[in-house]
Amino acid sequence: MPEISREILSVGDLNRAIAASLEDRFDTVWVGGEISNFKAYDSGHWYFSLKDEEGQIRCVMFRGRNGQVGFMPQSGDLVEVSASLGLYVPRGDIQLTIQTLRRAGMGGLYEAFLKLKAKLAKEGLFDEDRKRDIPTHPRSIGIITSPQAAALKDVLSTLARRAPHIPIVIYPTLVQGPDAPGGMIAALKAAEKENAVDVILLVRGGGSIEDLWAFNDEQLAYAIASSKIPVVSGVGHETDFTIADFVADLRAPTPTGAAELAAPRKDQLLQELDAIKQALLQRVNQRVEREAQTLDQLALRLGHALPNPDRMREQITNWQLRLNQAWSVRMENWKRNQSHYQSQLEMLNPQRTLERGYAVILSKDKEKLQAVRKPSELNTEQGYQVQLAEGRAEVTFSEVLREP
Structure with missing residues (x-):
């Protein structure tokens, strides 16, 4: 009889009681482990498990929280989380509701x-209305x-492929330490003082948060924000985020991506010029056809109004000849302009400079190639590489005579 009189709980009531007990028993806890089965839903919420050698636990991080993480986690990442411990009543699963997530071992940074x-x-500094347009x-x-x-x-290889006609200026600096x-x-x-470039690429390859920490410098952020020249950041991999990425005028997922965003493709430029040419020709032809129709109407009216139609027909013929001549001159001018633009694009190709007989002398000091710009940089102790139009040659100088 006593067993019959005991209260019988529903599964939901029991799970809610367990959830309340867990919430009362545990305050916010810090847990470290490896991410497993990570899924980011369209709602913006993240669901995954944390595991180690001894066990695993389900986790959820809602959109309002994960927007502050700064990187997109992946299965296999080692992370540390602060979370509240509870129980998901519909399934009876114990889970962590995560408030903060960071890479393992990077707490202070x-x-x-x-x-x-x-x-x-x-x-x-991150406001979109503050950022400048990339040319x-x-x-x-x-x-x-x-x-x-x-x-x-x-x-450099990406820029050479996409836009070989655009000059490049390199501002060397340390990017780590x-x-x-x-x-x-x-x-x-x-770069601002020289005012020689229209856009700046701030780039570095991938690495750990320690390797990329220089791009999280506060003074660098202010310098990027105050730069008069638009800045495109391409730091690390697609999942890496730095302060420089947030403050830059445009963030690229990789250094190569930064080059692609900054440089238009040469073939696209030529296609645009050809499209402009075709549009101009179409409009000119339409205008000529309208004027020709107007001329026919005027000729008809003159033929009925004047007593000497033969003379008027002769004048009309002269006007037609003058119109055709003017049209021919105009077309020749447009053709010359088109050829001029194409020649300018071709002249900007560095290869054309070499083909005109010029050469570039590259020093091989310290296992790196640098362009020789001054006679004082030439000597007889080291070797040089000479870049010509049809190849390169390794040379040494037996004697260097410098003109004052």
Whole structure:
């Protein structure tokens, strides 16, 4: 009889009681582990599991929280989370409702990153209405990075493929270590002072948060925001975010992506010019046809109004000849302009300069190639590479005579 009189709970009531007990028992906890089965839903919420050698637990991070993470987690990432412990009543699963997520072992750096990000966002440095438009047809492009960085080679090859006619100016600087922020700030100021480029690419390859930390410098953020030249950031991989990315006028997922966003494709430019040409020809032909019809109407009216139709017909013929001559002259001018524009594009190709008999001398000092610009940089102790129109040659000088 006593067993019959006991209260019988529904499954939902039991799960709610367990959930309330867990919430009362545990305050916010910090948990570290490896992400497994990560899924980002269209709603913006993240669902995954945290696991280690001894177990795993389900996790959820809602959209309002994960917007502050700064990177897109992936299965296999080692992370640390602060969360409240509870139970998902419909399934009876214990789960963590995550409030903060950071990469494992980056607690101090990540906290500093979030603090500076919040400060600069409050000051308006990330506002879209503050950012400048990237020029669609830049006259020249500046690159701020390390000369030894692999990212520089990728950027230069991309620019050479897409827009070989656009001059490139490299502002060398450190991109890692305590001296890197000051070097990048100095490079930005040098670019502004020279005023030789229309857009700046601030690029570096991927790495850990420690490797990319120079791009989270507060003074560098202010320098990018105050730059008179638009800045495109291409730092790390697609999932890496730095303060420089948020404050730059345009963020690219990779250094190569930054080059693609800054440089128009040469073939597209030629297609645009051809489209403009065809549109002009169509409008001119339409205008000529309208004027010819008007001329026919005038000729008809003159033929009925004047007593000497033969003379008027002769004048009309002369007018037609003059119109045809003017039209021919105009067409020749348009053709010359088109050829001129095409010649200008071709002249901007560095290869054409070499084909005219010029050469570039590259020094091979310290296992890197640098263009020789002054006679004082030539000597007989080291070798040089001479870039010609149809190849390159390795040379050494037996004697160097410098003219004053």
